[in-house]
Amino acid sequence: MPFIGYLFIWAELPFEFVLLRVGGTPSADTSSLAAALVARIMLGALYAFVALRYAWARWTTVALGIMSAWFVLPALPGEWQISPSASMITAAGVACRLAAALLLALPQRKLEPQAEQQTAS
Template sequence: MSTVNAYSGDTASSLEASEAPAQTRNRAWTGRIERNSPHAAALASLAFAYALSWAELGLAATIGLPGDTGSHPLAASVVARVLVGLLYLCVATRLQWARWVTVALGFASVALVAPTLALQWETFPAAAVVSGVALVCRLSASLFLLAPSADVEVSKKAGIA
């Protein structure tokens, strides 16, 4: 027995019709991250910025922690990086709230940290370079996440939109 799909005019067996939602769902999952998309570029930028943030922590530990070692918030620095990593994982799964939080944090970090790079350059040039590259990565990721084609292209290819 065959059924007629009233929207596209194609005929399909009832078995194929029941598999259609599963195929659409599979195409949506496989099309989520693909090369040459703004979302993939944003994820690459976020991954590089995340790795550089750990390098910044290592450089800070190399030059010595300011003041008393017991009073430095080393544990808070590690926890903050872990939480940002979890946020980036939420961005990778395309959660909209995580996308907008990441964009806001990216622009805020650029606005607040960029003016301090000159002073950081005078103190420790290697750390200033690492911080500057991390800022560029966060800014580019924020701009890529603002691209409207990031979600529209995936929806079109998955047959959703």
């Protein structure tokens, strides 16, 4: 589930910098784009550490998912007024991140080694 939310984060990028461009200097646009790209790459690295079963990455992802929903969901009506399609992508991404946070907050089950499973049967 975190990876589906990660895809939605990348899908938001064109809306942020092409369709919803309100104004500003070109240098501000370049630094904003660089910051957005670095943030997405860092989140991808965090998800990779979650897949490698690091506990710190798991709980960091849970906290970021809950905070993402807390701060982004109240802004969706305003985004809907500007661009409904961008708002739908943002809402889908937040829903995936919140679902992933809730699933990652559940107790983690232990994996049994393959050799023990074969000898038990």
